Amino acid sequence: MTIQKNRLSEETYQANFQDIHPPYRSEESAVREAHRCINCFDAPCTKWCPSGIDIPGFIRRIASGDDKGAARTIFTSNIMGVACSKVCPVERLCEGVCVFTLLKEKPVAIARLQRYAAEKALRRNWKLFEKGRSNGKRVAVIGAGPAGLACAHTLALNGVAVTIFEKEARPGGLMTYGIAAYKVTTEACHEEVDYILSIGGIELFCEKELGKDFTIKDLQSKYDAVFLSPGMGKTRRLGIPGETLKGVYDALSFIRRIRTEDRAQIEVGDKVVVIGLGMTAIDAATQARRLGAGEVTLVYRRSEVEKPCSDRELEIALLDGCRLLWLTAPVGIQGKEGKVTGLVCSRMKLGKKDSTGRRLPVVTGETFELECDMVIKAVGQEPLGDLFSGKDITDKNGKIVLDDHFMTCIPGVFAGGDAVNGGKEVVHAVQAGKEGAKAILGYLGR
Amino acid sequence: MADLRSTFLGITSPNPFWLASAPPTDKKINVLRAFEAGWGGVVWKTIGAQIRNVSSRYSGFSYRGAGPVGFNNIELISDRPAEVNLKEIREVMKAFPDRAMVVSLMTENNRESWHELVKKTQDTGVHGIELNFGCPHGMVERGMGAAVGQVPDIAAQIVEWVMETATIPVITKLTPNVHSVVPVGRAVVEAGSNGISLINTIQSVTGINLDTLVPRPEVGDHSTFGGYCGAAVKPIALKFLTSLAQDEVTGKIPISGIGGISTWRDAVEFILLGASNLQVCTAAMLNGFRIIDDLCEGLRNWMDEKGYKTIDEMVGLSLPRITRWEELDLNFHVVARIDQEKCIRCGKCYIACEDTSHQAVSLEAGRPYNVYTIKEEDCVGCNLCKIVCPVPDCITMTEQRKGAEYLNWSEFQRRNMPL
Numbered sequence: 001m002t003i004q005k006n007r008l009s010e011e012t013y014q015a016n017f018q019d020i021h022p023p024y025r026s027e028e029s030a031v032r033e034a035h036r037c038i039n040c041f042d043a044p045c046t047k048w049c050p051s052g053i054d055i056p057g058f059i060r061r062i063a064s065g066d067d068k069g070a071a072r073t074i075f076t077s078n079i080m081g082v083a084c085s086k087v088c089p090v091e092r093l094c095e096g097v098c099v100f101t102l103l104k105e106k107p108v109a110i111a112r113l114q115r116y117a118a119e120k121a122l123r124r125n126w127k128l129f130e131k132g133r134s135n136g137k138r139v140a141v142i143g144a145g146p147a148g149l150a151c152a153h154t155l156a157l158n159g160v161a162v163t164i165f166e167k168e169a170r171p172g173g174l175m176t177y178g179i180a181a182y183k184v185t186t187e188a189c190h191e192e193v194d195y196i197l198s199i200g201g202i203e204l205f206c207e208k209e210l211g212k213d214f215t216i217k218d219l220q221s222k223y224d225a226v227f228l229s230p231g232m233g234k235t236r237r238l239g240i241p242g243e244t245l246k247g248v249y250d251a252l253s254f255i256r257r258i259r260t261e262d263r264a265q266i267e268v269g270d271k272v273v274v275i276g277l278g279m280t281a282i283d284a285a286t287q288a289r290r291l292g293a294g295e296v297t298l299v300y301r302r303s304e305v306e307k308p309c310s311d312r313e314l315e316i317a318l319l320d321g322c323r324l325l326w327l328t329a330p331v332g333i334q335g336k337e338g339k340v341t342g343l344v345c346s347r348m349k350l351g352k353k354d355s356t357g358r359r360l361p362v363v364t365g366e367t368f369e370l371e372c373d374m375v376i377k378a379v380g381q382e383p384l385g386d387l388f389s390g391k392d393i394t395d396k397n398g399k400i401v402l403d404d405h406f407m408t409c410i411p412g413v414f415a416g417g418d419a420v421n422g423g424k425e426v427v428h429a430v431q432a433g434k435e436g437a438k439a440i441l442g443y444l445g446r
Numbered sequence: 447m448a449d450l451r452s453t454f455l456g457i458t459s460p461n462p463f464w465l466a467s468a469p470p471t472d473k474k475i476n477v478l479r480a481f482e483a484g485w486g487g488v489v490w491k492t493i494g495a496q497i498r499n500v501s502s503r504y505s506g507f508s509y510r511g512a513g514p515v516g517f518n519n520i521e522l523i524s525d526r527p528a529e530v531n532l533k534e535i536r537e538v539m540k541a542f543p544d545r546a547m548v549v550s551l552m553t554e555n556n557r558e559s560w561h562e563l564v565k566k567t568q569d570t571g572v573h574g575i576e577l578n579f580g581c582p583h584g585m586v587e588r589g590m591g592a593a594v595g596q597v598p599d600i601a602a603q604i605v606e607w608v609m610e611t612a613t614i615p616v617i618t619k620l621t622p623n624v625h626s627v628v629p630v631g632r633a634v635v636e637a638g639s640n641g642i643s644l645i646n647t648i649q650s651v652t653g654i655n656l657d658t659l660v661p662r663p664e665v666g667d668h669s670t671f672g673g674y675c676g677a678a679v680k681p682i683a684l685k686f687l688t689s690l691a692q693d694e695v696t697g698k699i700p701i702s703g704i705g706g707i708s709t710w711r712d713a714v715e716f717i718l719l720g721a722s723n724l725q726v727c728t729a730a731m732l733n734g735f736r737i738i739d740d741l742c743e744g745l746r747n748w749m750d751e752k753g754y755k756t757i758d759e760m761v762g763l764s765l766p767r768i769t770r771w772e773e774l775d776l777n778f779h780v781v782a783r784i785d786q787e788k789c790i791r792c793g794k795c796y797i798a799c800e801d802t803s804h805q806a807v808s809l810e811a812g813r814p815y816n817v818y819t820i821k822e823e824d825c826v827g828c829n830l831c832k833i834v835c836p837v838p839d840c841i842t843m844t845e846q847r848k849g850a851e852y853l854n855w856s857e858f859q860r861r862n863m864p865l
């Protein structure tokens with residue numbers, strides 16, 4: 001058992017990391033699907049879209065051949081319309097409530113149609129928005145992830161001069177460094193960011209970190225308001241013995257390498273165990289398989305009913321040949337000569353409901369060991385916590401706390417995205433950015 | 447099992463479906479293929495006058511991507527000499543003696559031309575003649591086609607000339623490009639026409655190429671009014687058919703129904719409103735001759751299910767059901783009912799009624815699904831909700847009479863009742 005790189009041929013790497021939801025090949029196909037939409041009133045899909053896209057509206061426009069109108073309809077509610085069409089777990093959102101599902105028929109392919117129109121706008125570089133006439137206000141945005149970008153765009157649209165500070169070398173946040181490579185490519189992310197910024201009125205500075213290169217105080221003296229959208233921090237620790245052995249990986253760093261390095265250079269094991277069953281765990285497991293890992297097992301402490309990923313995500317992992325152990329919690333990592341040799345697990349059963357209404361796992365007393373050479377931890381990210389304020393703007397879990405006007409307890413400092421909601425999806429972050437911008441505009445008194 | 451054999455003006459065919467005079471019946475090769483596929487008969491593409499055609503010739507009209515629901519053409523009659531056509535007709539008849547062979551004719555408006563054309567046509571032994579008084583383009587400008595069919599006197603004159611020499615049944619094909627088809631219909635019947643067929647195509651412009659701004663079908667950078675047909679014209683054809691079938695003069699002679707027949711259901715409707723024979727053009731052009739199987743089988747299955755043995759016993763059964771407006775019962779009243787089990791919460795009934803009708807659907811907001819119910823007291827029974835509903839039988843119209851007696855507008859006025 002070894003952890004090694006160069007497991008596959010270049011062609012196999014290419015094939016394994018292809019787009020899992022390929023776009024329509026032709027306009028005709030999109031139009032044909034668009035005609036399936038029956039144009040519901042007060043449509044469930046729109047209600048279930050966290051960014052409130054007028055879905056029947058954009059689909060009507062595609063159907064009538066007005067792709068530009070469709071793209072504008074999408075971007076008006078969600079400036080990351082291209083990304084969301086590829087990464088949204090639509091089976092839990094718009095498509096999951098399409099009225100056709102009540103007839104046990106296939107939902108309208110909302111995501112694919114959205115991708116068709118939004119990507120066309122990007123490819124053709126349609127200028128759908130113009131920055132508003134300057135109102136002399138300046139706002140600083142921390143983090144160029146989905147929340148920060150959406151906030152900046154709405155502000156620029158309304159005449160505010162925006163400066164984004166991003167600690168990484170490239171913008172996009174987890175779009176660039178986190179989300180599975182077969183959903184979005186890094187180039188596509190950057191094209192999208194460029195397209196968003198093409199509205200004008202937004203300055204982006206990379207490799208500028210709040211808390212290191214400058215403080216909130218510095219910003220307050222130069223800007224009329226600040227929007228914090230730094231996302232979440234590192235993967236949580238398991239808090240079990242053996243976490244420092246060679247072969248124990250943090251899912252986020254593992255995924256980040258897939259997004260930034262040559263795939264052949266990324267080593268994976270013969271027997272990999274992934275701990276957790278959220279989106280990150282699924283992405284880590286499937287991508288490990290796609291990198292050529294021999295055997296991948298996901299261990300999750302609760303049962304299928306409580307699982308945090310969607311059926312479709314689970315299906316991807318299963319189709320990729322990942323194995324799944326329900327009601328299994330890690331209690332220790334075994335090693336030999338500093339290297340991982342196995343994961344000791346405790347068999348669980350379901351107990352009382354927790355605060356989220358899901359039943360809590362409790363130990364049965366039975367334990368067993370899973371042989372493995374690589375362990376990937378994907379048990380959620382830690383909030384960044386109070387890295388920069390000096391003032392307590394977070395709750396006890398480290399999430400930033402907001403008032404009803406999306407403002408932190410520091411006047412003029414707003415926030416949104418994963419840093420506030422504790423880690424949801426891109427679409428929620430976009431919506432938070434939009435809402436934050438509106439709150440800031442209110443605050444700036446326009 | 448139902449018997450689909452049909453006799454129209456004494457012309458027999460194994461089923462009532464004939465191909466209408468048009469490209470599908472233009473040449474021997476087409477008609478042989480049609481007969482091999484099982485069509486009961488054909489009306490051979492109009493022959494007579496010499497013409498030239500243009501290119502392009504057709505355009506379609508689509509709605510919500512549902513393929514062409516309407517079809518338009520600017521083609522004229524056969525562009526091959528009559529002699530060639532007649533020779534081929536003879537050959538086809540030899541190969542398929544059991545099928546109906548009717549030939550469509552059109553020529554200059556003088557007795558000699560018509561006599562000559564009728565004679566040489568019937569000399570081939572065909573079963574009948576159809577007079578094309580309906581082509582709405584190209585021929586009109588030369589005083590033929592719809593130019594004839596729009597003027598009762600001229601139409602009657604030509605029918606008289608034809609009847610002077612005809613020894614086989616004569617069908618006159620009428621144009622729908624008139625306010626009422628009855629005056630021309632009566633004129634040709636009184637002039638001796640044995641049967642009537644309708645409709646020919648309706649003048650139309652199907653659309654414009656939005657890049658070049660040239661309407662379709664494009665002939666270089668121009669277009670012209672074309673003749674509209676296909677599924678979209680069925681309702682109009684049924685109306686014309688009904689007017690003729692209900693008329694005391696035209697209703698007495700056999701009518702061949704044409705216009706938008708695409709499925710066996712359409713065929714049944716034409717029969718129920720008075721057609722004893724059916725002609726099809728566009729549906730065959732869009733799908734090929736093989737649809738004859740579905741037409742025959744669907745018709746036969748329906749007849750078996752309803753207990754009809756022959757086509758003839760069904761002809762005109764729905765005619766008494768179309769009456770004048772002032773004879774409708776004002777006390778009849780229906781209200782919509784939504785089956786909550788079937789409802790998929792799309793809200794289409796709500797928005798249609800709220801915006802454009804009587805605000806008779808109520809909305810109870812839900813996440814993500816709203817609940818829609820009918821406010822019976824506000825519902826006028828217009829059917830709009832039922833029409834927009836995507837789920838069959840989800841909305842039903844239930845009878846809630848306003849009064850026991852049958853009270854129509856004529857009676858209402860006679861009794862001087864308050865509005």
Ligand SMILES: Cc1cc2nc3c(=O)[nH]c(=O)nc-3n(C[C@H](O)[C@H](O)[C@H](O)COP(=O)(O)OP(=O)(O)OC[C@H]3O[C@@H](n4cnc5c(N)ncnc54)[C@H](O)[C@@H]3O)c2cc1C
Pocket residue numbers: 087088089142143144145146147148165166167168171172173174175178179180183208209210211229230231232252255279280283416417418419423424425426427429
């Ligand atoms: C592995 C994984 C897979 C995922 N898959 C999906 C998916 O398929 N679909 C989906 O919808 N969502 C997915 N998500 C969630 C999604 O990526 C996030 O919800 C979303 O990116 C949050 O946006 P954000 O702008 O709040 O934060 P982020 O995307 O995290 O962006 C925050 C940005 O702030 C920068 N930053 C942080 N601190 C500082 C600082 N001090 N100074 C300056 N800049 C700073 C960061 O570098 C980063 O660029 C996934 C997440 C993970 C981890």
Ligand SMILES: Cc1cc2nc3c(=O)[nH]c(=O)nc-3n(C[C@H](O)[C@H](O)[C@H](O)COP(=O)(O)O)c2cc1C
Pocket residue numbers: 466467468469491492517518519521522523524550578580581619645646647674675676677679704705706707725726727728729
């Ligand atoms: C391309 C084309 C050419 C036609 N040519 C003739 C013709 O030569 N003579 C004629 O009587 N009707 C002609 N018609 C009319 C058809 O016979 C028929 O009356 C009409 O199309 C309506 O039937 P449908 O809806 O089934 O097509 C033509 C129709 C089309 C589409």
